[in-house]
Amino acid sequence: MLRAIYNALWWIVAPLAVLRLLIRSRKERGYREHIAERFGYSRGRLPEDNAPLIWVHAVSVGETRAAQPLIDALMKARPDARILLTHMTPSGRATGEEIFGDRVLRSYLPYDMPHVVRRFLRAWRPSLGLVMETEVWPTLIDECRRADVPLVLTNARMSARSFKRAAKFGHATKDVFGGFARVLAQSPSDAERLTALGARNVAVLGNLKFDMSTPPELAARGHAWRAAIGTRPVWVAASTREGEEELVLQAFAALGIDDALLILVPRHPQRFSEVAALAEKAGLRLERRSTWAPSAAVASAGSGAGGGVPALASEVNVLLGDSMGELGAYYAASDLAFIGGSLLPLGGQNLIEACAVGVPVLIGPHVFNFTQATADAVAAGAAVQVQDPADLARALRELFGDKARRLAMGGAASAFAARHRGATARTVDVLMALLPE
Numbered sequence: 001m002l003r004a005i006y007n008a009l010w011w012i013v014a015p016l017a018v019l020r021l022l023i024r025s026r027k028e029r030g031y032r033e034h035i036a037e038r039f040g041y042s043r044g045r046l047p048e049d050n051a052p053l054i055w056v057h058a059v060s061v062g063e064t065r066a067a068q069p070l071i072d073a074l075m076k077a078r079p080d081a082r083i084l085l086t087h088m089t090p091s092g093r094a095t096g097e098e099i100f101g102d103r104v105l106r107s108y109l110p111y112d113m114p115h116v117v118r119r120f121l122r123a124w125r126p127s128l129g130l131v132m133e134t135e136v137w138p139t140l141i142d143e144c145r146r147a148d149v150p151l152v153l154t155n156a157r158m159s160a161r162s163f164k165r166a167a168k169f170g171h172a173t174k175d176v177f178g179g180f181a182r183v184l185a186q187s188p189s190d191a192e193r194l195t196a197l198g199a200r201n202v203a204v205l206g207n208l209k210f211d212m213s214t215p216p217e218l219a220a221r222g223h224a225w226r227a228a229i230g231t232r233p234v235w236v237a238a239s240t241r242e243g244e245e246e247l248v249l250q251a252f253a254a255l256g257i258d259d260a261l262l263i264l265v266p267r268h269p270q271r272f273s274e275v276a277a278l279a280e281k282a283g284l285r286l287e288r289r290s291t292w293a294p295s296a297a298v299a300s301a302g303s304g305a306g307g308g309v310p311a312l313a314s315e316v317n318v319l320l321g322d323s324m325g326e327l328g329a330y331y332a333a334s335d336l337a338f339i340g341g342s343l344l345p346l347g348g349q350n351l352i353e354a355c356a357v358g359v360p361v362l363i364g365p366h367v368f369n370f371t372q373a374t375a376d377a378v379a380a381g382a383a384v385q386v387q388d389p390a391d392l393a394r395a396l397r398e399l400f401g402d403k404a405r406r407l408a409m410g411g412a413a414s415a416f417a418a419r420h421r422g423a424t425a426r427t428v429d430v431l432m433a434l435l436p437e
Helices: 002-024 035-039 061-077 090-103 114-124 138-146 160-167 171-177 188-196 216-229 245-255 269-281 327-332 352-357 371-379 389-400 403-419 423-432
Strands: 053-057 082-087 105-108 128-132 151-156 182-185 202-204 234-240 261-266 286-288 318-320 336-339 361-363 383-385
Touching: 002 035, 002 138, 035 105, 053 061, 061 082, 061 090, 061 128, 061 423, 082 090, 090 105, 105 114, 114 138, 138 151, 151 188, 151 423, 160 188, 182 188, 182 423, 188 202, 188 371, 216 327, 234 245, 234 327, 245 261, 245 269, 245 389, 261 269, 261 327, 269 286, 269 318, 327 352, 336 389, 352 403, 361 371, 361 389, 371 383, 371 403, 383 403, 389 403
Parallel strands: 053 082, 053 128, 082 105, 128 151, 151 182, 182 202, 234 261, 234 336, 261 318, 286 318, 336 361, 361 383
Antiparallel strands: none
């Protein structure tokens, strides 16, 4: 009965979803492109193409970047296979294009309607499907099972909060999670919750995000920026969400360090101008990264103190990170990193990339999507958890005033990230057994 209601609701939701795409396209044009793919009308692969096709679904930017080491490893392990990368957002698709170019095929994931999913599966004929982290679409799972396509929940996580919500659906939930061929969990607690929800063939392989690394050229770009900024204290507020920038700016106002620079990097590109207006309304002098250091100016960060980057005016309080794919560079340019999505009940964002660059991490109280990674980072001395803007300002002030502690935290962050690597190799070993020879 629940499945019938779910399928019926999609006939109402689908037109509204298209309307929402068109509305969102007013701020981000990519939402109005490739709409047919969301209904399964993909170009697919040629009928005579019999190479194995590994389909990887990564919702948006974070999942796409987390999938990069895995996709590279799959290409190396099975050079005869084709890779199809699907997304839900234009920013995720743009990130996939930036990272992989034409090395992969790409499409949007279709809406979760039976005939639409079947059309998608017929067009692409995947040999194996991987969905990243928390993507659970009942019809997609069911149709893959009917089409004999092994579907694997990869880098899987299940927060206590999400577990309570899912468990309310009882047997229907067990039927859905039981449809995955394998579930590869990040941690024992994730595995325990997923098993309780009906998942079978569950293994704990670790978090793929620990295998992400900042490309050397991106780190060099950040170091060039830092040289052009000078010796002033610098902190980055990364992947901030709507409603959170005001809190970050409150913390900045309370910091009490006159020459400090805030690098503010909103998670969603369509909000860049909105966030710039917030900083200017607060009476802060703002510079956009796109106008201060265009990509051409940092392409060869080599000679000179700033590698060709003009000095940042000392009057600038806020540098707006209005670019995509450069978060590693922003971390490399900073003394401290605050990870967004955590001052409001949004679940937090990935702190591992900052740790891997060797930057001490500050993170708010709301981290239910990254509970284990946050707890482990705090225990390792790589991160400090704060409760509100005043607490964030206090922690920043203490760390800026204690260089020895800040350097020790940076070293602990690097060691923490290195210690947890290896999930990619373990995942590839499992996946190879599911692919046809």
